[in-house]
Amino acid sequence: MIQPTCPLPVLHYDKIVMGHGSGGQMTEELVRDIFAPAFGMPKQLGDAAVLSKVDNGHLVFSTDSFVVQPLFFPGGNIGSLAVSGTVNDVAMMGATPLYLSVGFILEEGLQLDKLRQIVNTMADTARDAGVCIVTGDTKVVERGHGDGVYINTAGVGVQLGLEGPHSGNAKPGDVLLVNGTLGDHGMAIMGVRHGLNLGDALCSDAAPLNGLVKALLTVCPNIHVLRDLTRGGLAAATHEIAQDSGVVIEIEEACVPVKETVRGACEMLGFDVLQVANEGKLLAIVDASDADVVLNTMQAHPLGKEAACIGRVTDVSDGMVICKTAFGSTRVMDMPVGELLPRIC
Amino acid sequence: VKFLDEYRNANAVRSVIKTIEQTVTRPWTLMEICGGQTHSIIRYGLDQLLPNDIALIHGPGCPVCVTPIEVIDRALLLASRDDVILASYGDMLRVPGSAVCHQNSTLPRDLFDVKSRGGDVRSVYSPLDAVALAREHPNKTVVFFAIGFETTAPANGMAVLQAAREKLDNFCVLASHVTVPPAICAMMESPDCRINGFLAAGHVCAIMGVSEYHALAKRYQIPIVVTGFEPLDLVYGILKCVQQLETGQYCVENAYRRTVNDAGNVTAQDVIQKVFEVCDRNWRGIGFIPNSGYRLSDNYAPFDAERRFADVMPDITEDTHICCSGAVLQGQIKPDDCPAFGNPCTPLTPLGATMVSSEGACAAYYKYGRVTA
Numbered sequence: 237m238i239q240p241t242c243p244l245p246v247l248h249y250d251k252i253v254m255g256h257g258s259g260g261q262m263t264e265e266l267v268r269d270i271f272a273p274a275f276g277m278p279k280q281l282g283d284a285a286v287l288s289k290v291d292n293g294h295l296v297f298s299t300d301s302f303v304v305q306p307l308f309f310p311g312g313n314i315g316s317l318a319v320s321g322t323v324n325d326v327a328m329m330g331a332t333p334l335y336l337s338v339g340f341i342l343e344e345g346l347q348l349d350k351l352r353q354i355v356n357t358m359a360d361t362a363r364d365a366g367v368c369i370v371t372g373d374t375k376v377v378e379r380g381h382g383d384g385v386y387i388n389t390a391g392v393g394v395q396l397g398l399e400g401p402h403s404g405n406a407k408p409g410d411v412l413l414v415n416g417t418l419g420d421h422g423m424a425i426m427g428v429r430h431g432l433n434l435g436d437a438l439c440s441d442a443a444p445l446n447g448l449v450k451a452l453l454t455v456c457p458n459i460h461v462l463r464d465l466t467r468g469g470l471a472a473a474t475h476e477i478a479q480d481s482g483v484v485i486e487i488e489e490a491c492v493p494v495k496e497t498v499r500g501a502c503e504m505l506g507f508d509v510l511q512v513a514n515e516g517k518l519l520a521i522v523d524a525s526d527a528d529v530v531l532n533t534m535q536a537h538p539l540g541k542e543a544a545c546i547g548r549v550t551d552v553s554d555g556m557v558i559c560k561t562a563f564g565s566t567r568v569m570d571m572p573v574g575e576l577l578p579r580i581c
Numbered sequence: 582v583k584f585l586d587e588y589r590n591a592n593a594v595r596s597v598i599k600t601i602e603q604t605v606t607r608p609w610t611l612m613e614i615c616g617g618q619t620h621s622i623i624r625y626g627l628d629q630l631l632p633n634d635i636a637l638i639h640g641p642g643c644p645v646c647v648t649p650i651e652v653i654d655r656a657l658l659l660a661s662r663d664d665v666i667l668a669s670y671g672d673m674l675r676v677p678g679s680a681v682c683h684q685n686s687t688l689p690r691d692l693f694d695v696k697s698r699g700g701d702v703r704s705v706y707s708p709l710d711a712v713a714l715a716r717e718h719p720n721k722t723v724v725f726f727a728i729g730f731e732t733t734a735p736a737n738g739m740a741v742l743q744a745a746r747e748k749l750d751n752f753c754v755l756a757s758h759v760t761v762p763p764a765i766c767a768m769m770e771s772p773d774c775r776i777n778g779f780l781a782a783g784h785v786c787a788i789m790g791v792s793e794y795h796a797l798a799k800r801y802q803i804p805i806v807v808t809g810f811e812p813l814d815l816v817y818g819i820l821k822c823v824q825q826l827e828t829g830q831y832c833v834e835n836a837y838r839r840t841v842n843d844a845g846n847v848t849a850q851d852v853i854q855k856v857f858e859v860c861d862r863n864w865r866g867i868g869f870i871p872n873s874g875y876r877l878s879d880n881y882a883p884f885d886a887e888r889r890f891a892d893v894m895p896d897i898t899e900d901t902h903i904c905c906s907g908a909v910l911q912g913q914i915k916p917d918d919c920p921a922f923g924n925p926c927t928p929l930t931p932l933g934a935t936m937v938s939s940e941g942a943c944a945a946y947y948k949y950g951r952v953t954a
Contacts, residue, residue, distance in 0.1 A: 262858050283687060297868070407824065430706065473786070497593075498584045501583060503582060505706075561624075561625050561626050562591045563591050563594055563595070563625055563626065563627070563630055563812065564591075565624050565625060565626020565627065565629040565630055566626055566629070567624060567948075568948070570928075570947065570948045
């Protein structure tokens with residue numbers, strides 16, 4: 237019997253190679269072996285998707301890119317962020333997120349096992365959030381031109397109310413509520429980057445918040461502002477809201493829930509917890525008469541057990557955030573400038 | 582958080598402030614030396630809680646702020662070299678060099694700018710991280726930007742000793758250390774001086790002890806109280822200072838005993854002695870102060886970036902004239918008295934280093950600025 241002597245091309249690698257982004261057989265294999273089983277039926281995962289017709293309400297559309305380092309951290313990985321981040325951006329408009337697209341930029345040399353883990357996390361998170369990943373794209377860049385994986389997601393949702401919450405809608409007398417402890421995600425990332433080795437004591441809060449938002453809007457359709465407290469943390473979010481609404485926001489520093497470990501890590505590394513990113517926390521600004529029912533609903537939800545009232549909108553102004561200290565003094569809380577930098581001493 | 586919450590206890594702070602109110606009978610002007618103390622005072626709004634008779638002025642103890650512009654330019658130049666990795670404490674990355682005030686300069690604005698132009702700039706927490714970089718990158722010269730007061734000098738010195746031990750000849754430091762006592766002399770001898778008492782920087786004293794300050798208290802007949810950084814530490818230091826002033830005393834008092842002992846940290850002092858020698862220093866915004874800093878001693882010359890790159894170092898440049906950071910650092914004016922404060926000088930577009938560092942008085946004022954009802 238004659239054996240073939242010329243070498244056959246190897247199609248099965250344990251890492252990403254340039255060919256995986258070629259659009260040819262290897263790309264197809266990647267979709268077939270990794271993406272399709274995780275995200276659903278292969279026919280849904282084309283270059284474009286046809287979505288069901290929406291009869292009433294507005295479409296809400298959002299996109300976000302994820303470049304986090306490290307890719308894996310206590311409480312999640314870049315995949316859980318990529319799904320929760322966009323789901324939350326859509327949900328903060330008071331909308332129900334329905335569909336996501338996902339674009340991967342993979343670096344040559346990335347272990348396929350890692351990619352599989354990230355993709356499976358994305359699928360799990362999407363399932364938790366009740367959204368479908370319906371279209372996607374993959375590109376591969378040469379080794380050294382990316383940090384393993386970059387992910388872009390875009391999301392579509394439907395806003396049923398006439399006017400959803402928005403950042404220009406805070407009014408004097410309103411109350412500020414958050415659904416739990418702040419700084420968890422940012423410090424989990426910093427903890428890994430700086431080798432604090434605190435294990436799960438610093439754990440990211442990354443989670444899709446659309447379920448919580450739905451529960452809140454059910455008991456209080458008139459939430460004035462909803463914001464996820466991502467980059468820049470509470471400081472950046474309140475600042476933007478104060479400016480967009482033309483109001484003074486007053487934060488009671490002692491009322492802001494912060495985990496002891498997060499507070500300790502912030503002290504050690506020299507960060508202000510109010511500026512640190514969250515990935516599973518939202519700020520709801522509501523009329524004072526709605527505050528109790530919204531707070532109770534948050535606390536009854538699994539993602540809001542440690543919810544708290546942290547301040548109020550006091551006045552009309554050109555946009556200012558004031559922090560009241562435990563001592564009764566005040567300071568202006570400014571927008572964080574650029575990258576968070578640790579202090580020298 | 583243990584050992585922090587106790588010193589941030591609102592009731593304890595209020596009770597000390599009450600005692601200050603009962604003690605004070607006339608106006609006193611106190612200077613807290615260290616930028617970390619300024620940061621706490623403004624962050625917790627302690628100055629709002631003190632009786633009106635107590636004025637706090639913010640001293641020159643922010644190392645980021647007083648590092649002279651020519652040293653920043655040197656760091657920018659070294660960081661721009663292909664053969665160099667520049668490692669620095671994080672908040673030095675945004676300090677503007679001379680390019681900000683001299684439009685025609687070809688130098689980058691700051692270390693972030695260098696980074697965006699392809700320079701290898703790393704933010705580290707410890708100088709030993711920079712030594713590790715030198716170990717990992719034998720083909721590059723790793724320059725550690727060693728700034729700071731007596732507090733950071735021992736760790737920076739240790740890094741040099743460690744590199745020497747490992748024979749890492751690709752490691753060096755761009756040292757710009759300054760020391761507190763000569764700065765106190767310079768301020769007390771300034772004709773505009775209106776300081777009645779000092780809150781000495783607790784962590785500097787933790788290293789150096791308190792002995793150097795006795796002569797100063799005596800010479801200038803001024804109370805010097807070694808003070809910590811938490812709200813309770815600060816109000817306690819202020820109380821001790823006011824008590825001395827009200828009773829006509831002037832001595833060195835340690836109000837930070839849980840950290841500072843009279844002799845200081847002798848091991849750390851030995852490292853400073855071994856690696857550094859006293860030199861004159863130019864302080865940004867303040868000017869030249871004789872014998873006010875450390876440079877690497879001749880024994881460690883090979884680890885001195887200034888000597889290693891002597892032939893490529895830029896000339897001394899002039900600082901901007903609109904920025905009054907010097908007067909701010911000496912407590913002659915409050916940050917918001919400067920004509921540039923807030924416009925054009927902001928943390929995003931800083932003219933002087935006091936607007937850059939989170940310990941800088943201008944940045945602290947801008948960031949935590951007061952709301953007057």
